[in-house]
Amino acid sequence: MIHIDGSMYSGSGTILRYAVALATLKREPLSIVQIRKKRDKPGLRKQHLEAIRASCIISGGTVEGAEVGSTEILYRPGPVISGGNYHFDIGSAGSTTMAAFSLIPQLLFAEGPSTVKIIGGLFQDFAPPFFHMEHVLIPLLRRMGAHVELRMNRPGYVPQGQGELLLTVKPSRKPLLPLVLKDRGTIATVQGIALASHLEEQMVAERMAQRTLENLQRSKIRAEIKKLHDSSAAQRGAALVVWAETSTGAILGADRAGKQGRSSESIADFVTRSFLEDLKSGAVTDRHLADQLILFAALAEGTSEYTIPFFTDHVESNLWLVRLLLGAHTEQQGNLLRIQGIGFVR
Numbered sequence: 001m002i003h004i005d006g007s008m009y010s011g012s013g014t015i016l017r018y019a020v021a022l023a024t025l026k027r028e029p030l031s032i033v034q035i036r037k038k039r040d041k042p043g044l045r046k047q048h049l050e051a052i053r054a055s056c057i058i059s060g061g062t063v064e065g066a067e068v069g070s071t072e073i074l075y076r077p078g079p080v081i082s083g084g085n086y087h088f089d090i091g092s093a094g095s096t097t098m099a100a101f102s103l104i105p106q107l108l109f110a111e112g113p114s115t116v117k118i119i120g121g122l123f124q125d126f127a128p129p130f131f132h133m134e135h136v137l138i139p140l141l142r143r144m145g146a147h148v149e150l151r152m153n154r155p156g157y158v159p160q161g162q163g164e165l166l167l168t169v170k171p172s173r174k175p176l177l178p179l180v181l182k183d184r185g186t187i188a189t190v191q192g193i194a195l196a197s198h199l200e201e202q203m204v205a206e207r208m209a210q211r212t213l214e215n216l217q218r219s220k221i222r223a224e225i226k227k228l229h230d231s232s233a234a235q236r237g238a239a240l241v242v243w244a245e246t247s248t249g250a251i252l253g254a255d256r257a258g259k260q261g262r263s264s265e266s267i268a269d270f271v272t273r274s275f276l277e278d279l280k281s282g283a284v285t286d287r288h289l290a291d292q293l294i295l296f297a298a299l300a301e302g303t304s305e306y307t308i309p310f311f312t313d314h315v316e317s318n319l320w321l322v323r324l325l326l327g328a329h330t331e332q333q334g335n336l337l338r339i340q341g342i343g344f345v346r
Helices: 013-026 046-059 096-106 129-144 202-219 264-280 294-299 313-325
Strands: 002-005 028-032 062-063 075-076 086-091 113-118 147-154 165-172 187-197 224-232 235-248 251-257 301-307 331-332 336-342
Touching: 002 013, 002 251, 002 313, 002 331, 013 028, 013 046, 013 075, 013 096, 013 294, 046 075, 046 096, 046 113, 096 113, 096 129, 096 165, 096 294, 129 147, 129 187, 129 235, 147 294, 165 301, 187 202, 202 224, 202 235, 202 264, 235 264, 251 264, 294 313, 294 336, 313 331, 313 336
Parallel strands: 002 028, 086 113, 187 224
Antiparallel strands: 028 075, 062 075, 113 165, 147 165, 187 235, 235 251, 301 336, 331 336
């Protein structure tokens, strides 16, 4: 049995989701204690429960202690990861992208293809927003040999959620390829999306886009920002993402969700400041992609190498998890990460 102390490193729900995903792949029982110990509201929330429930359903597993507020679970994955059509409703504005992220590694090694509809939030703080996942993470996973598609059917924001994400995964009998990105090269394109739901009269999308372009122009960066006006969301909301693609194939971006009290201009200022800071670091990944790639690099066959802007507690958490659960070898040399994957196959 695998034993995990959920208070280690970031002490966040990420440890729970990723540990459950990797335990499912290894088909080993998992005991986690002190779940989300370092968060304001420790223990499981609705979005964590749905991620666990989803893993149980696709693998035929069972779980003890899965209820809101619980700080301990005992998860027993089933013997086979089944492909198919799935529908999961978080029941809140909890992150659909985090649920999708925990399912992708499992479904990449399922018995058949899968289509997963997840209802909840797509844009909020402290979780990967849909656009960053779609335009930054997923293209790099495809380069590693992962057949993954992501689509937003409807935006979802805090507090009502009710957004809809559609995930399609086609498994492969071959291990993932390593990702080697040490040289960022030159910036080839910079793109962005400014999304506003039920806020057309306030010109929120236009204001976010205009301020972003002005900020980037001061750093002599030209960009194209697509403005999206939405009327399908359950409530008003906004989101902004900017990403760059380079001559060597690196992709890195920055994002921010709207929130009551945040002006369009402050959202744009935050996004461009984060984006420019990561660009100036010389890294080939942004601060969020840095930790998101670790699980997939650890599953790949061969050694992945990439530079990150700086080390975060999520980077440390994920490196710890892949060493502990998969036996992957990791090495840090300055801001360069080397991850020797285990060549996982179904």
